[in-house]
Amino acid sequence: MNSVVCIAQVPDTEARIKIAAGGRRIDEAGLKFIVSPYDEFALEEAIRVKEAKGGDVTVISFGPDRAQQALRECLARGATQALHIKGEVADADSLGIAKVLAAAIKSTPHDLVFFGKQGVGTDNSLVGPMVAELLGYPQVNVVTHLEVGDGKATAHREIEGAEEIIEAALPAVITAQKGLNEPRYASLKGIMAAKKITIETKSVADLGLQDSDIFNQRVTTVAIELPPEKKGGRKIDGADPAAAAKEILKYIREEAKVL
Amino acid sequence: MAGVLVFAEVKDGKLKRASREALSIGRKLAAAAGGDLAAFATDRAAAADAGLYGAKKVYVAAVGPYATETYAAAVQQAISQMQPSIFLLGGTSNGRDLAPRIAARLNVGVASDVDRLEWIDGKLRARRPVYSGKAFATVDVGGNPAIATTRPNAFPPEESGDGAAEVVDITVPQIQAKAKLLETRTPEAGELTIAEADIIVSGGRGLKEAANFSLIRDLAHAIGGAVGASRATVDAGWIDHQHQVGQTGRVVSPNLYIAAGVSGAIQHLAGMSSSKHIVAINKDPEAPIFRVADLGVVGDLFQIVPALTEEVKNAKAH
Ligand SMILES: Cc1cc2nc3c(=O)[nH]c(=O)nc-3n(C[C@H](O)[C@H](O)[C@H](O)COP(=O)(O)OP(=O)(O)OC[C@H]3O[C@@H](n4cnc5c(N)ncnc54)[C@H](O)[C@@H]3O)c2cc1C
Ligand SMILES: Nc1ncnc2c1ncn2[C@@H]1O[C@H](COP(=O)(O)O)[C@@H](O)[C@H]1O
Numbered sequence: 001m002n003s004v005v006c007i008a009q010v011p012d013t014e015a016r017i018k019i020a021a022g023g024r025r026i027d028e029a030g031l032k033f034i035v036s037p038y039d040e041f042a043l044e045e046a047i048r049v050k051e052a053k054g055g056d057v058t059v060i061s062f063g064p065d066r067a068q069q070a071l072r073e074c075l076a077r078g079a080t081q082a083l084h085i086k087g088e089v090a091d092a093d094s095l096g097i098a099k100v101l102a103a104a105i106k107s108t109p110h111d112l113v114f115f116g117k118q119g120v121g122t123d124n125s126l127v128g129p130m131v132a133e134l135l136g137y138p139q140v141n142v143v144t145h146l147e148v149g150d151g152k153a154t155a156h157r158e159i160e161g162a163e164e165i166i167e168a169a170l171p172a173v174i175t176a177q178k179g180l181n182e183p184r185y186a187s188l189k190g191i192m193a194a195k196k197i198t199i200e201t202k203s204v205a206d207l208g209l210q211d212s213d214i215f216n217q218r219v220t221t222v223a224i225e226l227p228p229e230k231k232g233g234r235k236i237d238g239a240d241p242a243a244a245a246k247e248i249l250k251y252i253r254e255e256a257k258v259l
Numbered sequence: 260m261a262g263v264l265v266f267a268e269v270k271d272g273k274l275k276r277a278s279r280e281a282l283s284i285g286r287k288l289a290a291a292a293g294g295d296l297a298a299f300a301t302d303r304a305a306a307a308d309a310g311l312y313g314a315k316k317v318y319v320a321a322v323g324p325y326a327t328e329t330y331a332a333a334v335q336q337a338i339s340q341m342q343p344s345i346f347l348l349g350g351t352s353n354g355r356d357l358a359p360r361i362a363a364r365l366n367v368g369v370a371s372d373v374d375r376l377e378w379i380d381g382k383l384r385a386r387r388p389v390y391s392g393k394a395f396a397t398v399d400v401g402g403n404p405a406i407a408t409t410r411p412n413a414f415p416p417e418e419s420g421d422g423a424a425e426v427v428d429i430t431v432p433q434i435q436a437k438a439k440l441l442e443t444r445t446p447e448a449g450e451l452t453i454a455e456a457d458i459i460v461s462g463g464r465g466l467k468e469a470a471n472f473s474l475i476r477d478l479a480h481a482i483g484g485a486v487g488a489s490r491a492t493v494d495a496g497w498i499d500h501q502h503q504v505g506q507t508g509r510v511v512s513p514n515l516y517i518a519a520g521v522s523g524a525i526q527h528l529a530g531m532s533s534s535k536h537i538v539a540i541n542k543d544p545e546a547p548i549f550r551v552a553d554l555g556v557v558g559d560l561f562q563i564v565p566a567l568t569e570e571v572k573n574a575k576a577h
Contacts, residue, residue, distance in 0.1 A: 123389055169438070220398060235557060245566035
């Protein structure tokens with residue numbers, strides 16, 4: 001049972017976002033980059049499938065040179081192979097990214113293809129289902145529980161206030177939600193073992209794709225802006241709880257107007 | 260290419276709020292872009308409702324409960340029949356499941372979770388929060404149709420005063436779906452979910468232990484809101500992660516957000532700072548949550564929250 005896990009490298013969630021000159025991108029100077037948090041659940045699940053049933057876990061990331069760090073970390077946690085597709089991912093729209101990943105996945109043995117339910121930062125939740133469509137696979141999004149059987153997988157999909165249990169024929173696309181598992185940390189042994197694995201590198205052209213179909217197509221960023229700094233409003237003393245409660249109620253009724 | 264098509268989802272015989280919101284902005288876009296507003300639905304019950312929000316036609320495919328592949332085929336059929344210049348979906352679980360699938364099939368652009376939409380120079384221009392609300396991106400969405408999913412609560416639903424829409428039945432080619440729904444489970448029947456709630460009451464580690472979430476639940480219940488939570492409480496196992504607000508939980512923008520015993524870590528703020536009205540209760544006057552709160556109350560949540568619950572109950576009784 002082979003798995004592919006698509007890994008997006010994103011700015012640390014603690015990071016303060018600054019806008020680069022030109023106003024269309026964020027300023028990456030001094031930013032720390034991490035494996036997108038939901039992709040950690042995706043990777044962990046793939047490793048568990050491998051531990052139960054054997055096979056490979058290939059991590060794939062499309063991005064600039066720094067993406068190698070993210071892949072290296074995944075290898076240290078237990079991925080068995082890594083593929084880096086080099087490119088200025090900030091200029092690609094989600095469908096461009098999906099085309100690149102779909103082409104890379106095609107040439108990698110797989111039964112399951114894992115994604116995060118969303119890239120933390122882009123916050124799109126687009127790439128996984130797009131890859132499913134391009135490859136003609138079924139998809140189960142926002143998965144909190146997965147069982148892999150013979151030629152099929154049963155996944156629990158989180159929806160508003162309920163969950164759906166969906167059976168999908170393999171190969172299938174699964175996008176991971178928090179709660180799917182508890183991701184492990186890299187062990188020292190894992191870190192050492194990962195050093196011995198070479199990360200394969202390809203370009204978009206190596207995958208037989210045209211830059212013109214990937215970059216600056218379909219969706220183009222006009223501007224990125226910071227929200228107006230929200231100034232704290234009124235602060236009151238809550239030493240007298242009854243008085244504070246009355247003040248809050250007044251605010252809720254007169255300003256928020258929800259009661 | 261003209262007009263706007265909206266994915267109209269029906270629940271319990273009524274149009275979902277997210278779909279009403281999408282129709283309402285869809286009507287404005289149709290006025291700007293030219294052409295009519297139409298809806299795609301899988302239930303005839305949507306027709307009357309969608310008409311109230313300005314839809315002139317409703318394309319109905321009787322394909323049953325939501326399934327990605329079947330719905331994608333049905334929507335594709337409706338799009339090829341209508342040739343809209345814009346296709347909108349409310350940002351529900353299903354809308355977000357379907358939009359990327361359609362975009363990839365038609366090789367068109369899609370913007371997710373948008374909170375502003377305009378038709379400018381023959382193009383769909385969308386604004387969307389990125390980096391969990393720490394920034395906003397404005398994007399031009401190209402393609403026929405250009406696709407967007409709308410962020411819950413960002414576009415107020417407005418009735419148009421029109422009557423029922425014309426129903427156009429569409430037949431969908433039989434497809435061999437590779438995934439099937441086995442079962443739907445509703446674990447917390449009756450509880451509102453934070454994704455679509457207009458009011459959210461959130462609790463943090465200041466609650467001290469799982470049982471004290473009842474204080475938050477009681478207030479949420481009294482006020483008619485959903486229960487939210489910080490990650491610290493979810494990680495501690497006090498509450499299910501479906502309730503988590505923040506960068507690795509849900510990003511929400513309700514009309515009113517009440518936070519009690521939540522410090523306001525950057526990852527939490529990222530998920531709620533775009534709420535329209537924010538009330539924070541925290542005993543630490545320096546808590547970062549006060550930086551985003553419109554009304555900050557420095558005090559003990561164990562005293563203030565129950566007092567507020569009583570006030571709300573009294574107010575509702577009168
Ligand atoms: C990658 C990453 C992702 C994350 N994602 C999220 C996320 O999505 N959502 C999220 O919430 N966090 C997230 N976090 C965690 C975040 O950094 C904080 O740890 C977390 O939000 C803290 O939760 P808290 O406010 O409940 O607890 P604390 O920070 O411990 O705050 C408790 C607060 O309660 C107050 N308090 C105590 N007693 C009382 C009382 N009697 N009355 C009133 N106030 C009282 C205290 O003054 C304090 O301010 C993430 C962290 C990382 C690293
Ligand atoms: N550049 C990338 N390289 C590899 N995987 C990616 C990339 N961008 C997005 N993904 C995957 O797609 C998921 C959803 O991303 P998004 O659609 O941007 O929210 C992520 O969690 C990753 O699993």
